[in-house]
Amino acid sequence: MNIYKFRVIIDTEDDVFRDIEIETNDTFESFHEAILSAFDFEEGEMASFYMSDDQWERGEEITLMDMGGGVAEEAQPSAIKSMKTVSLESMINSPAEKIIYVYDFLRMWCFYIELVAVKKAAPSTIYPKVSLVYGDAPAQDSKEMDLFGGLDLGFEDDSKPEKTGDPELDAYLDDLDGGDDDNFTSLDDLDKDLY
Numbered sequence: 001m002n003i004y005k006f007r008v009i010i011d012t013e014d015d016v017f018r019d020i021e022i023e024t025n026d027t028f029e030s031f032h033e034a035i036l037s038a039f040d041f042e043e044g045e046m047a048s049f050y051m052s053d054d055q056w057e058r059g060e061e062i063t064l065m066d067m068g069g070g071v072a073e074e075a076q077p078s079a080i081k082s083m084k085t086v087s088l089e090s091m092i093n094s095p096a097e098k099i100i101y102v103y104d105f106l107r108m109w110c111f112y113i114e115l116v117a118v119k120k121a122a123p124s125t126i127y128p129k130v131s132l133v134y135g136d137a138p139a140q141d142s143k144e145m146d147l148f149g150g151l152d153l154g155f156e157d158d159s160k161p162e163k164t165g166d167p168e169l170d171a172y173l174d175d176l177d178g179g180d181d182d183n184f185t186s187l188d189d190l191d192k193d194l195y
Contacts, residue, residue: 016135
């Protein structure tokens with residue numbers, strides 16, 4: 001049986017990576033679990049693998065959750081693939097394959113993965129396994145959540161957000177600001193003022 005040896009580099013200021021060996025016929029789900037274990041991250045967040053090129057551009061996505069709506073992938077070849085059903089060897093086509101792994105879509109932990117070697121499995125070895133540890137992994141919750149994905153929503157640091165018209169969202173914004181403020185301008189009123 002053959003194994004893949006991957007170098008998995010977490011995107012942090014310090015150099016931190018793990019070499020993970022895994023059987024070629026194993027699934028992306030097993031690889032996902034091995035990466036989390038290698039970096040001492042807990043499961044429970046959304047994640048995706050993206051097949052990549054030499055410039056680290058995101059290509060075909062392999063998701064943690066099955067997004068196919070119950071339709072077999074064979075029946076819809078263009079459907080998004082699921083980690084549970086896709087084997088590593090079905091997607092690895094070259095010796096210098098690159099993959100991007102994103103974990104926790106609010107914190108956006110990004111891992112850059114390169115195939116280092118393909119070799120024979122060692123007898124009596126349990127895979128997947130971490131064969132090299134370099135650097136201290138960051139704490140999973142050490143990265144700030146970016147709820148708005150870096151979008152510029154036009155709010156100044158010292159200004160208050162406008163009312164949205166959605167009672168639940170407005171209540172949430174009021175709670176963030178420390179209470180209701182009658183001086184908020186609703187989006188509807190703002191639109192009327194502009195015209």
